Amino acid sequence: MQQPAHYIPHGAGPCFFMDWTPKGQWDPLxxxxxxxxxxAAQQPRCIVIFSAHWQCETVSISADTEHQLFYxxxxxxxxxxxxxxxxxxxxxxxxTIQGLLHAHAIPAQLTTDRGLDHGVFIPLMLADPTAAIPxxxxxxxxxxxxxxHLAMGRALAELRNQAILCIGSGLSFHNVNALRGRTPGGxxxxxxxxxxxxxxxxxxxxxxxxxxILNHPELTLAHPTTEHLLPLHVIAGLSDHPGTISFIDxxxxxxxxxxxxxxx
Numbered sequence: 001m002q003q004p005a006h007y008i009p010h011g012a013g014p015c016f017f018m019d020w021t022p023k024g025q026w027d028p029l030x031x032x033x034x035x036x037x038x039x040a041a042q043q044p045r046c047i048v049i050f051s052a053h054w055q056c057e058t059v060s061i062s063a064d065t066e067h068q069l070f071y072x073x074x075x076x077x078x079x080x081x082x083x084x085x086x087x088x089x090x091x092x093x094x095x096t097i098q099g100l101l102h103a104h105a106i107p108a109q110l111t112t113d114r115g116l117d118h119g120v121f122i123p124l125m126l127a128d129p130t131a132a133i134p135x136x137x138x139x140x141x142x143x144x145x146x147x148x149h150l151a152m153g154r155a156l157a158e159l160r161n162q163a164i165l166c167i168g169s170g171l172s173f174h175n176v177n178a179l180r181g182r183t184p185g186g187x188x189x190x191x192x193x194x195x196x197x198x199x200x201x202x203x204x205x206x207x208x209x210x211x212x213i214l215n216h217p218e219l220t221l222a223h224p225t226t227e228h229l230l231p232l233h234v235i236a237g238l239s240d241h242p243g244t245i246s247f248i249d250x251x252x253x254x255x256x257x258x259x260x261x262x263x264x
Contacts, residue, residue, distance in 0.1 A: 100156050106155055203239065
């Protein structure tokens with residue numbers, strides 16, 4: 001049975017594991033991420049996750065047998081640098097990903113020297129707190145080309161038929177200053193509405209709409225840089241069916257959402 005594919009917001013740093021101001025603003029998202037695996041008809045044998053926080057000139061794939069955590073955030077409480085969460089990797093799945101990308105003329109390399117960044121371990125600590133399911137992380141391409149990332153998804157679509165759950169980890173609104181209250185939120189609601197509308201279109205028009213969204217006049221208000229948006233393009237490329245909006249909330253007055261791509 002085919003696994004779903006998800007585009008998720010991973011929050012702000014380790015926000016789900018510390019006191020936050022204003023208190024509780026990330027709680028609804030944390031509750032959603034805690035139920036992420038329940039939408040699958042069966043427990044996946046592996047999670048493949050594309051994080052906004054890893055970009056390479058050649059698409060890179062973690063081929064570790066056991067993972068370390070890469071604490072790629074700064075200025076948070078000491079306990080948020082001491083998490084005891086250590087999923088296994090899957091060399092076989094990493095090699096399968098590399099083979100599928102190569103078969104579609106997308107260069108890809110295996111690596112064992114990075115560790116899982118917080119776009120991976122923060123949401124998955126909620127979704128799979130016992131680290132029972134192996135994890136393979138895949139980078140974005142450094143070009144940040146939306147067509148390239150849609151092509152990556154299309155190349156990897158077969159993974160969903162192999163009991164592998166694919167997740168794109170980013171943030172649908174990633175103006176960090178606004179999220180921290182330094183500038184007014186709610187600046188890019190037309191962008192959010194158009195992005196959600198693009199996701200729910202049939203795939204025949206969805207992919208072009210997801211490319212066109214990068215020309216939206218409010219893009220830079222929502223995404224001063226686009227790396228937190230492009231995991232969505234990979235996940236959309238995995239599916240021939242329209243996406244659905246599975247979670248929506250307001251953080252600092254701005255829309256944060258998740259999207260699922262599930263075969264009917």
